[in-house]
Amino acid sequence: MKYTNSSIGIWISNNYNDDNNGPLITSSDPQATQSLAKGDVVKIQLGAHIDGFAAISAETIVVGASAADPVTGRQADVIKAAWTAAEVAMRLVKVGHKNWAVTEGIAKTVQTWGCKPVEGTSISFCSFFGIDVLIV
Numbered sequence: 001m002k003y004t005n006s007s008i009g010i011w012i013s014n015n016y017n018d019d020n021n022g023p024l025i026t027s028s029d030p031q032a033t034q035s036l037a038k039g040d041v042v043k044i045q046l047g048a049h050i051d052g053f054a055a056i057s058a059e060t061i062v063v064g065a066s067a068a069d070p071v072t073g074r075q076a077d078v079i080k081a082a083w084t085a086a087e088v089a090m091r092l093v094k095v096g097h098k099n100w101a102v103t104e105g106i107a108k109t110v111q112t113w114g115c116k117p118v119e120g121t122s123i124s125f126c127s128f129f130g131i132d133v134l135i136v
Helices: 073-092 099-111
Strands: 006-014 041-050 053-062 122-127 130-135
Touching: 041 073, 053 073, 073 099
Parallel strands: none
Antiparallel strands: 006 041, 041 053, 122 130
């Protein structure tokens, strides 16, 4: 299969940053030269666009975590809360549901772990040749 129009973007955010971070190595942004350390919580987000169809996927990891040295405490709570909230959100996105129902489901879910969702949670609507963000 031949692709006529494609692109890929990768963003990495660590610890307290909830935004997309992808500074160039030549950037004057201090995060461009930041090194990851054991225990850092890191979000890796990948966006791909192929012939007009776009998708985004993300994963959260803790640097240095393993079966012998598992994630515990608030880090574990936050990661589990986010993962479960994403599962709930995917189940609530269906014909006839409103955006606020998804936001409400996320908020109720993360409370189980004593967490709060980031204000301004958004739902991205994918369309041909684009991802349009609507704040809910």
